[in-house]
Amino acid sequence: MNFAFDEEQKSLGDTVSRLLADHTALLAPDLSTDAAGPAWDALAELGLFAMMVPEDHGGAGLTTVDLALSVEAMGGALAPLAAIDALLVTDLLVRHGTPSQQQDILPRVAAGELRVAVAIAELGCGDAPEDVAARVSNDRLTGTKMLVREAAQADMFVVVAQSASGPAVFLVPADAQGVSVRLHEDIDPTSAMGEVTFADVALDSAALLGSANPGRAVARLFDGGAALSALLHLGIASRMLATAVDYARTRVQFGQAIGSFQSIKHRCADMAVAVESARSATYYGIWAFSEDAPDRARAVSMAKAYSGEVARHVCNETIQIHGGMGFTWELGLHRFLRRAKVIEHGFGSSTWHNERVLVETLRMQDADLDAKLAAA
Amino acid sequence: MDFNYSPSENDFRMELRTWLANTLPKGWGETVFEPEDEHERAMFRLDWERKLHAGGWSGINWPKEYGGRGATLIERGIFAEEMARASAPEGINIIGHNLAGTTILAHGTEAQKKRFLPPIISSDEIWCQGFSEPNAGSDLASVRTRAELVGDKFIVNGQKIWTSYAQYAQWCFALVRTNPDVPKHKGLSFLLIDMSSPGITIRPLRQISGESEFNETFFDNVEVPAENIVGDVNEGWKIAMTTLAYERGPEDALGRQVRFKQELDKLVATLCQTMQGGHAAIDNPSIRQRLARAITEIEIVRLNALRSFSLYLDGGDRGADASMTKLYWSHAAQTMYEVAMDALGPLAPLSGNDPAASAMGRFQLSWLQSKAFTIYSGSSEIQRNIIGERVLGLPR
Numbered sequence: 001m002n003f004a005f006d007e008e009q010k011s012l013g014d015t016v017s018r019l020l021a022d023h024t025a026l027l028a029p030d031l032s033t034d035a036a037g038p039a040w041d042a043l044a045e046l047g048l049f050a051m052m053v054p055e056d057h058g059g060a061g062l063t064t065v066d067l068a069l070s071v072e073a074m075g076g077a078l079a080p081l082a083a084i085d086a087l088l089v090t091d092l093l094v095r096h097g098t099p100s101q102q103q104d105i106l107p108r109v110a111a112g113e114l115r116v117a118v119a120i121a122e123l124g125c126g127d128a129p130e131d132v133a134a135r136v137s138n139d140r141l142t143g144t145k146m147l148v149r150e151a152a153q154a155d156m157f158v159v160v161a162q163s164a165s166g167p168a169v170f171l172v173p174a175d176a177q178g179v180s181v182r183l184h185e186d187i188d189p190t191s192a193m194g195e196v197t198f199a200d201v202a203l204d205s206a207a208l209l210g211s212a213n214p215g216r217a218v219a220r221l222f223d224g225g226a227a228l229s230a231l232l233h234l235g236i237a238s239r240m241l242a243t244a245v246d247y248a249r250t251r252v253q254f255g256q257a258i259g260s261f262q263s264i265k266h267r268c269a270d271m272a273v274a275v276e277s278a279r280s281a282t283y284y285g286i287w288a289f290s291e292d293a294p295d296r297a298r299a300v301s302m303a304k305a306y307s308g309e310v311a312r313h314v315c316n317e318t319i320q321i322h323g324g325m326g327f328t329w330e331l332g333l334h335r336f337l338r339r340a341k342v343i344e345h346g347f348g349s350s351t352w353h354n355e356r357v358l359v360e361t362l363r364m365q366d367a368d369l370d371a372k373l374a375a376a
Numbered sequence: 377m378d379f380n381y382s383p384s385e386n387d388f389r390m391e392l393r394t395w396l397a398n399t400l401p402k403g404w405g406e407t408v409f410e411p412e413d414e415h416e417r418a419m420f421r422l423d424w425e426r427k428l429h430a431g432g433w434s435g436i437n438w439p440k441e442y443g444g445r446g447a448t449l450i451e452r453g454i455f456a457e458e459m460a461r462a463s464a465p466e467g468i469n470i471i472g473h474n475l476a477g478t479t480i481l482a483h484g485t486e487a488q489k490k491r492f493l494p495p496i497i498s499s500d501e502i503w504c505q506g507f508s509e510p511n512a513g514s515d516l517a518s519v520r521t522r523a524e525l526v527g528d529k530f531i532v533n534g535q536k537i538w539t540s541y542a543q544y545a546q547w548c549f550a551l552v553r554t555n556p557d558v559p560k561h562k563g564l565s566f567l568l569i570d571m572s573s574p575g576i577t578i579r580p581l582r583q584i585s586g587e588s589e590f591n592e593t594f595f596d597n598v599e600v601p602a603e604n605i606v607g608d609v610n611e612g613w614k615i616a617m618t619t620l621a622y623e624r625g626p627e628d629a630l631g632r633q634v635r636f637k638q639e640l641d642k643l644v645a646t647l648c649q650t651m652q653g654g655h656a657a658i659d660n661p662s663i664r665q666r667l668a669r670a671i672t673e674i675e676i677v678r679l680n681a682l683r684s685f686s687l688y689l690d691g692g693d694r695g696a697d698a699s700m701t702k703l704y705w706s707h708a709a710q711t712m713y714e715v716a717m718d719a720l721g722p723l724a725p726l727s728g729n730d731p732a733a734s735a736m737g738r739f740q741l742s743w744l745q746s747k748a749f750t751i752y753s754g755s756s757e758i759q760r761n762i763i764g765e766r767v768l769g770l771p772r
Contacts, residue, residue, distance in 0.1 A: 001385070001450045002378050003679075003686035009377075065377050245768045260771040262757075265764035272763055273700045280679035281672065287377055302672045354668035361671050362658075365644065368461075 003283065005069055012051075013069025019046055020077035027078055029332040031189040036080040036150070043083050044112025052090045053110040057102060064091060064227065064290040068283065071228055075235025078339055081191050082115055082150040084232065088224045089116045089158050092169065096210030096217040101171070104206070105156075117154035118225060119145035119196055120347075127352035129222045130215070134161035134198065136170060136208075141201045147346065151181045151194025158209075159198070160218055168214030169221055170207045172198065188338035223300045225347035227289040230282040230303035233311035236340050237275050240311075243333070244268060244318040251323075264321060271314050278303075278310040298360035301353035308350050311340040381454070388447075389454045395431050396462040405463040409736070412729075414587055418544055421468040425499040428467070435473060435497035437627075438481065442493040449685040453630065456678075460634040468544060470631070472496040472503035476549050478622040479566075483606050483615050492547075492568070506536040506550030506569070506593060507616065514758050516551070517560045517613060521595060523552040523567060525602060525609070530554075530567060532575075532598040538752065542578045542591040545571050551616050554609050564612035566619075568604040575599075585744040621694045623753045624702035626681035633677040636709050639742060640674055643667075643716050646735045652721045663719045670715045673708035680704060696766040699759040706749035706756065713743040 005013075019042055020026065025035035043049070051067055053059020067087065074083060090109055093102055108114035123146055125131050134143020141161055148157070157172045157179070172179065178201040181194045210217030245268055248259030258264050285303025288296045315337045319326035326333055344350070381389070401408045411417045428434045437452050438444025447455070458464075467473070477496045480488055495501035512519040521534025532552060542548065548569045555563030569576075575598040580588035607615045622628065644667070647658040657663065680701055688694065716739040717724045726733040727740035750756045764770040 001381055001453065001682070002689075003683045004690055005377055068377075245770065248770055257771045259764070259768075262761070265770050266757070266760040268768055268770060269703070269760035269763035272768055273704050276700055277673075277676045277680060277704055280683050281676050283377065283683075284379070284679050287379055291379075293379070302675060305668075306672050306676070351665060354665050354672075357668040357671055358664050361644065361668075362648075365641065 003280075005065075009066050009069055012066070013073050015046065016043070016048065016070040017073035017077070019043070020073060020079055023077070027332060027335060029330050029335065031335075031338075033190055033192050036082070036190070036192070040080050040083060040112065043079070047110075048083065049086050049090070049112050050110035052087060052094065053106045054094060054102075057106040057110065059106070059110050064224070065287055068231055068286045071231040072235040072238070075232030075343075076239035077235070078190070078335060080150060081342075082117065082153060084228050085116055085118045085149060085158070086112075088118060088221065088228060091224050092158070092209065092217060092221050095220060096169075096212075098206070098211065101206055101209065105171070115150070115153055115155045117148050117151055117157055117196075118221065119148045119151075119157045119159045120222070120225075121146045127348045129160050129218050130167040132160050132162065132167065134159065136161050136163045136168070136203065139203050139205075139207075141170060141172060141198045141203055143198050145196045145198070147184065147186075147193045148181075148196050150192045151196055152183060152192065157196060157198075158221070160221070163208070163214060166215050167218045169209040169217045170203060171209055172201060172203065172207060176201050178202075186342070188335075188342045190335070191339070191342050193342070219297075222347055223289055223296060226304040226353065227282075227286050227300045229343045229347050230278075230285055230300075230307040232343050233307040233340060234275070234278055234282045236336050236343075237271075237278060237307070237311040237314040240314045240318040240333075240336055241268070241271050241275050244271065244314075244321045247322055258321075267317055267321065271317055274310045274313060278307040281306045295360070295364065298357055298364065301348070301356040301360070304348060305350040305353035305357065308340075308344040312344060315340050381450075385450060385454060388451050389458060392433065392455065392458045393462070395433065396458060396464060399427055399431060400462060400464065410465060414589075418468055418541075421466055422499060422502070422544070424465045425467040425469055429498045434499070435477065435493075438477065438493065438497065442481075442489060443497040449689060452627065453678075453682055453685060456630040456634050460637045463638050464634075466635060467499070468541060469496065469499045469502045471505050471541060471545075472499070472501065472547075474628050474631070475505060475619050475623055476503040476547070476568075479549065479606065479615060479619045480568075482618050483566075487603070488568070488606065501546040502541060502544050504539045504542040504545035504548045504571070504593075505619075506539055506548045506552075507619075508538045509535060510537055514755055516616070517564065519551050519553055519564065521550065521552045522556070523554050523565060523600070525554070528602045530565075530600040530602060530605070532567070532569065532595045532600055534595050536593040536595070538581070538590045539578070539593045540590040542571070542593050543580065543588075547571060548593070549606070549619070551612055554612070558610070561613045563610055564616070565609050566606040566612035566615040567600050568606065569595075569598065569600050570604075573598045573600070583745075584747060585741060587745075620754065621698045624698035624759075625694060626684035626698075626701055629677055629701045629705045630681040632705060632709070633674065633681065636674045636677065636705075636712060639716075639738070640671060640712060642735060643719070643739065646739075647719055650720065650734060657719055657721060660719070663715070666715045667719065670708075670712040674712060677705045677708055696762050699754070699762040700767065702753060703756055703759040703763065709749055710746045713739065713746045717743050 023039045050059040051062045055061045120129050122132050154174050159170045159172050178199040180197045184193045186193055248264050251258050282303040285299045288299035319333050325331050411420050435444045436447040440446045480492050509519050523530040523532045548571055550567050550569055552567055553563055554565040575596040577594045578591045580591050582588050650657040720734050727737040
């Protein structure tokens, strides 16, 4: 048992953090998507998208735990969310893809050439991925997906839809006949989210991902999205905490630094405890996801719900501690507030994940009771 | 990062699990419970601690030469999980194990270690803590209990308060003033006081839970042999900080987490069986949300402790992180008991011996007890000052 990251994992996280720090435009107050392209190219050049690709497909064969600190750094740097989808889909292909899907797609994702975008949410559906209305029948996909990140840049959509054997994941080229994208207007335009319509799109025989057990692929995609979201939230919350503390140390009112006032100091202390606690939950969640541990669903839901609430709290507090400056456009705190809210609502809300924590707790207690009875 | 356990760690777990199954009373936690009477319960817990010692499961992380088994911090984590799983009883010599023992291990002389550690581990000697005074609470360094060195003895006069388990204790460690003429932190010493010494009187204090776990302790010309000082004269503040780091630290939090986890499991089981208006209490959607949050927070108490262990194993120092540990668990547990009361619905006020009380009134008692969590071993306000100043570097 060891709760620490090793030197290579830390070093990779530091590298990603330093690389993104050069892309200051990612944090600019104006809601421009201009910075996303250069940041994507830099991450691709670093080889980030090859890290989780198996060695026999030209990658480094790392796990999501190996990349956890890197993803956290991407959260705090407001890195393009398409990069997260790339990692997520890589994990899914490695676990559930057929050899030919892996051969066809992984090298191109690794090189940063093929951009993938995850498409789950729909109008009129709840959080659960298995409740989507999009449907594939007779190898044709019909449905409309919402809130797809960087949708207009995607070369391939990774779509959750109903099939003859239940909910499943389908790989759909963006240039297929019948696919169209409408950009959303939303609170974080830098996420470049779009609505993607699939109008009777013909799918080829390799479109179904994880044909052996389609439901497991859907669950892994969703849990992966939730686990990586928790890391992004952690990155945002850590950065906002540091920003608030810096300001409290230097901003002078009534002749002294405002951080000497307990009303400010204690809020900072509470934020610090919340961030460290979110860190514990999130690191455990990403490990449980990476290892496919028996408590994966519960651990991931705890991480997503908790770190989402912490990120929200810390963003709100940081704006408050900055006073009038915090509410200005030019200081740019709104960028983190907006991004955190977008992430909070993807891959299951806190409410949905809390409910799953309870369901899984009851299931685990029953299982434990069964084990005790069996032993007796 | 790896949460898998090594074969020897798994062996440790199974050995403990088997021992617990063979040692706990038949029907424990289902038909057999702790005694309700406060004194009988204390004696039951003392007896349980002696059983742990007889089985080699007391003070497991202490060095073997002082009666421990030299267990690693990881094994300590496993120990806590298994105690939770078996719903094992609490001990009564918590202050001896977690505070007196750890402080003597860190700062005591070899003679003190040989004299005091074995009877702690065997629970032949129970300890209490003499820190707070009526006028030295959050401002602990302003303690006024005097100790004057006369020949080879300190003569102690003054009053301590909130001394938990003083009525059962053979020994007390106390923070006393040995020099009133220097800045307050620099005139303190850390003494080990035999509770059977002439001149000590204790008076129970009744708590809001109705129990009298803690006391006022009066010292009237109490003689303490000069060798019963830990560290040097007037160096007591530093020693007391070690005690507080353990009192607030991850080992303590993990021990408490065991109890909270047991109560949470019991709460979930109770809510599954409690009918409210044609459906089970567990089916209330708003309660489910808050219960899930409480489950998450109690799990985080455990994960925070394990993360601190990893930090220490990597060579990190114990320090202000203990304040973060304590601030978190105390509020998480308080919130959990508020959720418990809400979840029990209209009958939540029924307690103790009322035949209609849920789970024999345990949640009502725990709810009252939990009000102390954010006050003792440094109030939340003090912890926030420490975190703000020492962890975050905010100005005083």
